[in-house]
Amino acid sequence: MENSHTRKRPRLEDDGDKAAPARRGASPPLREDDRDGHYVFNLGENLTPRYKILDKIGEGTFGRVLECWDREAREHVAIKIVRSIRKYRSAAKIEIDVLNQLTENDRDGSKHCLRIKRWFDYRNHICIVCEKLGPSLYDFLKRNRYSPFPVDLVREFGRQLLESVAYMHDLRFIHTDLKPENILLVSPEYVKFPSRKRNSHDEMQFRCLPKTSAIKLIDFGSTAFENQDHSSIVSTRHYRAPEIILGIGWNYPCDLWSIGCILVELCYGEALFLTHENLEHLAMMERVLGPIPEHMIRRANSSASKYFRRGTRLNWPEGAVSRESIRAVGKLSRLKDLISQHVEFARSSLTDLLYGLLRYEPSERLTAREALEHPFFKNPA
Template sequence: MVAAVVDIERMEKQQRVRKRPRFAWDVGPAQPEERAPVVARNEGMAARYVSPPRREDDREGHYMFNLGENLTPRYKILSKMGEGTFGRVLECWDRQTREYVAIKVVRSIHKYRDAAMIEVDILQRVAKNEKASSRCVQIRNWFDYRNHICIVFEKLGPSLFDFLKRNKYSPFPVDLVREFGRQLLESVACLGWSYPCDLWSIGCILVELCSGEALFQTHENLEHLAMMERVLGPLPEHMILRANRGAEKYFRRGSRLNWPEGAVSRESIRAVKKLDRLKLMISQHVDSSRSSLIDLLHGLLKYDPSERLTAWQALNHPFFKCPT
């Protein structure tokens, strides 16, 4: 533990400039909003529990609020913690349990309300799984308020991305990458499933923790495929031939990716060219003797889902069993 603290302190002294900035919708607000007091001294009993006047939602369906207002009589809004595609997350004071909570206020749009109810169902199932519940964020409650699904979570500290951002995107030490990777894999394994797409995601996260850079920083499909080939090698021909007709526009002459001919811009082509092979990318940040990490990442980032490591197989990998 002491060694980990020393490593984090060392990271804080380093500075790093991102090669390509994240898109605005990938990150939270640059500065947190001013925080309202939990209880104002001159706040009367009626004012403490009254709901604010009804307001129109904004154009995107977000709930409009002022700091210090109530979100139902039970919760007092203290600050805005973040914002994403589905809605906003508010720090609130729970008057019933007398604790700080994070409430996800979902946009009042039908598809996001439906998705939120699926999320509630999953979170409640996770909470009933004793092994998984110790590794996953806990749902406290949920309610429907003025056409907004509100999901109440325990309030946790900064995310790994928040920490990366504060430290100028400096890579994490390999020992911390190992510990974070173990926790991620245990979380997936203890949920009772091991879908290959989840293991691909964990592989991408571990690369970002090692390098400080998102592995495939794009939202354009063809550029994404080109980045994958640049880092991991050509896509398997048998997978391309099995792809549906919607994927034909990304390929030419059978199984060759339509790149760079199909690139949307020169900036896109440059972004792909900047990427290195996975082994070289990791070796720039991790000692070459740590080859077990590179082998683990190759196993997590296999193109063919049937060949990709499962969560339990990854946990038994030498990177976790025999750290060097």
């Protein structure tokens, strides 16, 4: 099995699929991109003669994702259309490399990672064609007004997520941006169940649950190679590991911290560390998990050392930017209490797993393969 530091990266500029000859319909009219470099389109028109645009699935800093009908393969596909800006095009080429390796080394599709079909460069937009999947776990939470998932579903989601991350780590990849938005259900189908909650008019409420627990991990545009220089800041804020905030270097364990945060969110309904500021973030960590180890504080870089007093204690609440910030931290519970409030079954095994994933010291954090051997997954009863 090849990995990222033995395999030669393909010359993506030359290897993309060429647009298929026109079968039905013509190419769309030439238009200028919008001011942010996004591809401008209309529903129902073609994206090259091969693909008919059916719907817009999502949008992010990278570009837009469209649902299209592939006339040649006769199937629905998702196409990520990257903004026509150099840095996003560069990131897209890395993502294509990662996707190709993940797909090539997973012949039976059992590793729960998005599968690439092909890619092409169209009007200065890199277009990545992948399988069409369902909504993200975040979208599902939002649809349910942020009601938590049942613990049995969380177990299945967690098992698959850990299997996909273990697979990536075996290939020497670090995802660096794990979050519910980047975990998609394979199927959009769901069922409605009556909820115990009623609205203000005493009407019965309903919650949705997916028909299948199958998920896939997506968005490899921020994936890091083990042997490359690592950016100082990675991960979306709420899922960012303490070693990243402290500037003491990061590696594979940062993905496991993110998984711990995700599992709490799926059980709790809201992000565990809902913050946008470093000091408050660290204070939230201490509120939930206890004091940050002194040896990590002493290693903090110059930017992070200002968050501590005499290099041993977090400057909280003295350094808080507002009373609202102090209140937000004060509302949080210890991890074991938070889980016991929201999970009726498997409390002790789930809590133990989460403490293993959310250890401050990266070297002491569970690896993905170690986590898969945890009793939470082995003894679900």
